[in-house]
Amino acid sequence: MRTRLLAVLAAAVVLAGCTSATTTAPSGSASGSAALPTPTIGLTYIPNVQFSPFYVAEADGDFTSAGVAPVLRHHGTSEGLFTAILAGQEQFVVAGGDELMQARAQGSDLVAVAAYYRSYPVEVIVPDGSAIHSLADLKGHSIGLPGKYGENWFGLQVALKTAGLTESDVTVQEIGYTQQAALSTGKVDAIVGFSNNEAVQFALSGFATRSLPIVESGEVPLVGICLVTTAAYAADHPEVVKVVAAGMLAGIRTVVDDPDHAMDVSATYVPGLSAAAAQASAKATLTATTKLWTTAEGKVDGHLDADQWTAMADFMAAQGLTDSRVDPTPAFSNAYLG
Incomplete structure (x- = not known):
């Protein structure tokens, strides 16, 4: 998604360095007195209102109230999408399901654990x-x-x-x-x-x-942006994966329900967003992105559709986007969603 999610509206900035350190869970956490890892979430690439659900979830305490305090990290402009997560420097990244499938074809153990976009952009x-x-x-x-x-x-x-x-x-x-x-x-x-x-x-x-x-009718045979981790991390830290997925979805709901709050919070993360021109652009982007975060019924739902992943595996193999058909079953999981 070197957008690929999103190369717009600001100069590239790294908000935080990579970290995989552990820390004691915040007071009142669901984990009681147990220590939970502090995961780093990779947000590609520059700070942008399109990542506002993560900003809002952090600012509103959606993560910390459940016992995890993730680090939000924006990638550098020349950094590979999965470089940090595969090196263990990030534990989560937002990326296209199709990009994940291509990486799995090359031997990675990446797995999508929640939908971020509900439709292909x-x-x-x-x-x-x-x-x-x-x-x-x-x-x-x-x-x-x-x-x-x-x-x-x-x-x-x-x-x-x-x-x-x-x-x-x-x-x-x-x-x-x-x-x-x-x-x-x-x-x-x-x-x-x-x-x-x-x-x-x-x-x-x-x-x-x-x-x-890009399709005249029916579903696009590709899966859009998801919350991605590695199978190994999910197996070792299932509670952390659940908290991060739930926090992200809570952030999306807040942004959809209260875009003004999302704009206010995003202004503390996105350089220059307080300027009038930048605000107008960000508001338009936020409105357009809301359509991607929600279902046709206007709901926020992180569940991933098995039929869509199967169709994507078939399409990518047929078009030569993967050397062979990648089994979609281990590439995604709804087990970490409430």
């Missing part, structure tokens, strides 16, 4: 005046995306399959995180972006665009 974006009105119309056109990796790339594979196209039917341009400039200046005919990132920024800038969903 990737879409194809074209100028409002473009002759491209459907995914099939992309044939013969140039499409910009950061690179051939991560959710932008996976989402493009879905879009091409939906349209009955192959990569040879289009011109894929790797443009880094410059989608907004590339599309608005005509460098590319379309971009692959995020409904809560590029689409929002275009609207704020006054450049009119249209968004094309």
